[in-house]
Amino acid sequence: MENIILFDGDVRDALLPFTWTRPVAELRVGMLTVREKWEQTLRGKASYITTDYLSDKYPITIAEDNYIINGSILPTPQLIQRVKQMGINEALIANDELVAARIDKDQFDRLLEDDEVSLLTSYAIDDEVELLQIRQLWDLFQLNDQAIRLDFDMLTKGRHSAPLSPTNTVLRREAIFVEPGAMVEGATLNATQGPIYIAKEAQVMEGALLRGSLAIGPHAVIKMGAKIYGGTTIGPWCKVGGEVQNVVFLGYANKAHDGYLGNSVIGMWCNLGADTNCSNLKNDYGEVKLWSYEKGGFVRTGMQFCGLFMGDHSKCGINTMFNTGTVVGVAANIFGAGYPRNFVPSFAWGGPAGWATYHLDKALATAERVMARRQIVLTPEDRLILMKVYEQTAQYRHWEKHK
Numbered sequence: 001m002e003n004i005i006l007f008d009g010d011v012r013d014a015l016l017p018f019t020w021t022r023p024v025a026e027l028r029v030g031m032l033t034v035r036e037k038w039e040q041t042l043r044g045k046a047s048y049i050t051t052d053y054l055s056d057k058y059p060i061t062i063a064e065d066n067y068i069i070n071g072s073i074l075p076t077p078q079l080i081q082r083v084k085q086m087g088i089n090e091a092l093i094a095n096d097e098l099v100a101a102r103i104d105k106d107q108f109d110r111l112l113e114d115d116e117v118s119l120l121t122s123y124a125i126d127d128e129v130e131l132l133q134i135r136q137l138w139d140l141f142q143l144n145d146q147a148i149r150l151d152f153d154m155l156t157k158g159r160h161s162a163p164l165s166p167t168n169t170v171l172r173r174e175a176i177f178v179e180p181g182a183m184v185e186g187a188t189l190n191a192t193q194g195p196i197y198i199a200k201e202a203q204v205m206e207g208a209l210l211r212g213s214l215a216i217g218p219h220a221v222i223k224m225g226a227k228i229y230g231g232t233t234i235g236p237w238c239k240v241g242g243e244v245q246n247v248v249f250l251g252y253a254n255k256a257h258d259g260y261l262g263n264s265v266i267g268m269w270c271n272l273g274a275d276t277n278c279s280n281l282k283n284d285y286g287e288v289k290l291w292s293y294e295k296g297g298f299v300r301t302g303m304q305f306c307g308l309f310m311g312d313h314s315k316c317g318i319n320t321m322f323n324t325g326t327v328v329g330v331a332a333n334i335f336g337a338g339y340p341r342n343f344v345p346s347f348a349w350g351g352p353a354g355w356a357t358y359h360l361d362k363a364l365a366t367a368e369r370v371m372a373r374r375q376i377v378l379t380p381e382d383r384l385i386l387m388k389v390y391e392q393t394a395q396y397r398h399w400e401k402h403k
Helices: 035-043 078-084 105-114 142-157 361-374 380-392 396-403
Strands: 002-007 044-049 064-070 090-093 097-104 121-124 169-171 174-178 187-192 196-198 207-212 214-216 232-234 243-249 261-267 289-292 297-300 307-311 326-327 350-351 354-357
Touching: 002 035, 002 169, 035 044, 035 078, 035 142, 064 105, 121 214, 142 174, 142 196, 142 214, 142 232, 142 243, 354 396, 361 380
Parallel strands: 002 044, 002 064, 090 121, 169 187, 174 196, 187 207, 196 214, 214 232, 232 243, 243 261, 261 307, 307 326
Antiparallel strands: 064 097, 090 097, 289 297, 350 354
């Protein structure tokens, strides 16, 4: 089994708030996380080079022979071939950025000390090798359709789908793959525009309307009458209803009721209250601007369609209305009539009527209760991460300065 080490790189700050609580390679795009993709394609086990406070939960494992991979880059067939061709202490470079390297233990130690890729024999990747890279928040949903198709080919190659019940209406059956244990009854599945993958123990309830490309993760539930459009990933243990288009749910999140969500990314352990709606298009059809932690302000996205980005453990109450291009941090709790601001800091409590701080002890208690419902323990490492995020995001909670 190959030893894979995934490093965050310079894009980490651009991918906040999701990388407050995980390494870059733990982001999900397509059916799998970036880590899972590399483990599948290289037949290995991955660990991380990440920021210090994440390293207890996501440690590094160094072997005598190591593949060092940029955690923001998705494996494609051409890139995988080039990576497998690397010899010891060789590296692949694209646009002066390290893509991958194969390094022995002694060289790895020297590389960490000197931080010099020049210690390796480097080769530039030619234009024929397609690089799919997550550089900005919106890349997660923009790349999702292509990533679903790549993952579908990888996970289903040489395998046969479980049968679909005749209670379903099915278009282009050959592009639909159902894992054993999944329950799909009385639904409409249309794969004419892209593949549909339904993982083990997932459930699609009656009346659901599904269009590919679509990935439904293990134990996820699609509620009755849901309308799910292409380019959507519903991660493990999510519950999703209403109308959803080109959205990535990282996992363990709920949007169980009616309401629209499009061109968005929802972190883990989030809950969107009934009839929550998110705008993904401005009334003037103009370019959407988005809060950037990296730049410390709003940046142009170059996009006309851009919705909601919600960090882990955040929640919103019933009938919440999110404006076009809204970024919500970690462990925020949003409620009340009207539109909340389009940048909500981590550990914010409130809404249009005003904001207060969601104090750490209460946020941790809520996280513990929420995770316990899925028989998952909030570990000391998880607590440390949330404590660090609370400290590092205090600068964005401006109301604290005016108490």
